[in-house]
Amino acid sequence: MIRPLYLAGRLRSFQILALFLVFCILLTSYRSYHGNHPPPSIYDYTDGNTAETRLNDTSTDPKASEEFRYLTDLVHQYGLTKDIPWFAQRIRPTFKSSSRSSMTKVSTRFLSHGLCRVRTEDDEGLELRAEKALQLSVSKSPTPDQIDASSLIFGISTSYDRIVYSNVSLINDWARWLTDGKGRSNGASLVLSLHHASKVEVGYVSTKMREVGIDAVVLSNDNHLDITARYVEMVRMLTHRNEELTKEGQEKNLLALVDDDVFFPSLGRLLGEVGKFDARKNLYLGMPSEAADWTTENNITMTYGGGAVFFSVPMAATLSKLPCLKNEGSDEAAYSQGNGQWDELLYSCVTRHTNEDLDVIPSFYVPKDGHYGLRTGYEGGVQPMTLHHYKHRHRFEPWKAHMVTSLCGEDCFLQRFWFKDGWILVNGHTISHYPEGVDVTPLKKSSLLMTQHNREEREVKTAKRLIVDDVEGRNDRNIVSWTGAKRTWRLIDARIGANGAVWQAYVKRRGPAISYGDDDDRLPDDKVHTQEKPSDVDSIIVLIWEP
Numbered sequence: 001m002i003r004p005l006y007l008a009g010r011l012r013s014f015q016i017l018a019l020f021l022v023f024c025i026l027l028t029s030y031r032s033y034h035g036n037h038p039p040p041s042i043y044d045y046t047d048g049n050t051a052e053t054r055l056n057d058t059s060t061d062p063k064a065s066e067e068f069r070y071l072t073d074l075v076h077q078y079g080l081t082k083d084i085p086w087f088a089q090r091i092r093p094t095f096k097s098s099s100r101s102s103m104t105k106v107s108t109r110f111l112s113h114g115l116c117r118v119r120t121e122d123d124e125g126l127e128l129r130a131e132k133a134l135q136l137s138v139s140k141s142p143t144p145d146q147i148d149a150s151s152l153i154f155g156i157s158t159s160y161d162r163i164v165y166s167n168v169s170l171i172n173d174w175a176r177w178l179t180d181g182k183g184r185s186n187g188a189s190l191v192l193s194l195h196h197a198s199k200v201e202v203g204y205v206s207t208k209m210r211e212v213g214i215d216a217v218v219l220s221n222d223n224h225l226d227i228t229a230r231y232v233e234m235v236r237m238l239t240h241r242n243e244e245l246t247k248e249g250q251e252k253n254l255l256a257l258v259d260d261d262v263f264f265p266s267l268g269r270l271l272g273e274v275g276k277f278d279a280r281k282n283l284y285l286g287m288p289s290e291a292a293d294w295t296t297e298n299n300i301t302m303t304y305g306g307g308a309v310f311f312s313v314p315m316a317a318t319l320s321k322l323p324c325l326k327n328e329g330s331d332e333a334a335y336s337q338g339n340g341q342w343d344e345l346l347y348s349c350v351t352r353h354t355n356e357d358l359d360v361i362p363s364f365y366v367p368k369d370g371h372y373g374l375r376t377g378y379e380g381g382v383q384p385m386t387l388h389h390y391k392h393r394h395r396f397e398p399w400k401a402h403m404v405t406s407l408c409g410e411d412c413f414l415q416r417f418w419f420k421d422g423w424i425l426v427n428g429h430t431i432s433h434y435p436e437g438v439d440v441t442p443l444k445k446s447s448l449l450m451t452q453h454n455r456e457e458r459e460v461k462t463a464k465r466l467i468v469d470d471v472e473g474r475n476d477r478n479i480v481s482w483t484g485a486k487r488t489w490r491l492i493d494a495r496i497g498a499n500g501a502v503w504q505a506y507v508k509r510r511g512p513a514i515s516y517g518d519d520d521d522r523l524p525d526d527k528v529h530t531q532e533k534p535s536d537v538d539s540i541i542v543l544i545w546e547p
């Protein structure tokens with residue numbers, strides 16, 4: 001009897017030891033997860049996670065209106081106060097304008113009364129309804145499903161972590177300019193290189209691309225080159241992919257290298273601009289977005305493309321032969337040393353070894369307009385060709401803002417509407433109220449104001465190998481001036497209703513004013529007017545764009 005008891009005792013000891021080891025592993029994992037958080041990503045922002053693209057029914061009461069269900073969902077998803085001021089307005093676009101204006105003046109009032117305070121837990125909110133449809137005039141422009149981008153192939157180098165951040169928000173962004181907005185490709189192709197990604201990660205991203213309708217080849221880049229070198233390698237990858245597509249009868253005319261956070265909100269207009277060039281010849285184009293994509297040294301203004309550079313097929317063949325873009329150990333093979341940014345390296349190599357110039361198609365910022373003292377950003381009323389670093393600079397989610405273009409066309413993206421009661425809507429970005437008065441001044445008339453602020457106009461010189469193209473609507477700029485403070489609601493959510501209507505939610509959060517890094521729309525040196533007025537309660541303005 002002694003031996004069985006002995007064995008049972010040893011077995012119990014082993015069980016206790018095994019349980020102790022499991023406990024230690026779990027404790028170590030818990031401490032590792034909760035004690036070593038990664039540094040904040042540049043994509044961190046205050047407005048919560050990515051929303052679903054369809055309206056969700058979170059109300060359990062079948063009698064609740066669609067507006068009330070949306071309000072309840074917003075309060076729940078974004079952590080807003082349940083007792084909240086609210087206003088909802090239906091909008092029906094009318095295509096009566098012959099062209100897009102920097103500021104569209106509206107003869108009606110935006111808000112005939114104050115915001116209605118609603119408690120989402122009370123039954124009295126069930127009959128909540130939006131205001132009768134307000135007509136807004138926009139110019140006729142293509143919707144995403146009317147754009148054929150089959151002449152384009154894009155190359156992006158990024159990482160798996162950046163792709164999956166915030167519920168694959170980057171893929172949602174890309175889907176707005178690489179598909180028809182309805183889950184099908186618009187003809188454009190994408191080569192996506194993921195740095196040091198596993199087969200499982202490549203497969204997951206490929207699946208997500210197919211789900212949203214993006215025509216993409218996803219590859220893993222296992223070398224040890226830095227981001228600059230990986231983009232140089234991308235030139236060869238795009239050329240190879242285009243050769244494969246050519247055999248399938250899908251030859252591309254333009255190859256584009258773009259940063260992962262570049263967004264093309266006006267792809268139809270972009271195709272029109274690049275269509276002015278002869279893609280059968282060497283063609284080298286840059287598309288910078290804001291002033292931050294430019295640099296000035298010794299009174300010379302320069303850009304390398306702002307993270308969005310386009311080549312014709314012949315130009316790509318020329319690039320592949322340049323000594324400074326070959327990783328062969330020569331002194332000129334600078335890209336393996338990680339010097340500068342990839343678009344800067346390309347420009348340096350092209351201008352040193354060819355006679356080609358960089359043609360620039362600007363977006364928000366145009367140096368040659370001479371009004372360098374007045375910055376233009378998302379609230380400036382300009383129709384942008386590109387957005388760059390939109391999350392980092394503005395904490396902006398363009399796929400939500402751009403959703404409305406499926407209904408009213410790409411011209412209405414960031415279009416400004418000025419209502420007679422002192423409200424200004426920047427479609428997809430902000431709604432601002434100027435309770436003490438607002439005025440709009442054309443940019444040409446602002447020279448006198450600039451002189452008053454000791455801003456003498458001078459000629460802006462650009463680099464010799466740079467050709468800055470004229471941009472349509474460049475002279476149609478308007479400056480907003482106002483008395484006192486302004487109140488601003490920012491887009492936080494956009495979804496598609498059952499009938500194809502686009503629902504936008506603009507939120508002003510309680511507490512002190514929040515800076516989102518946007519360009520200040522005050523005049524230079526203006527220290528009198530405030531950019532934002534603090535609030536002690538959350539509030540929501542919903543716009544329902546109807547087909």
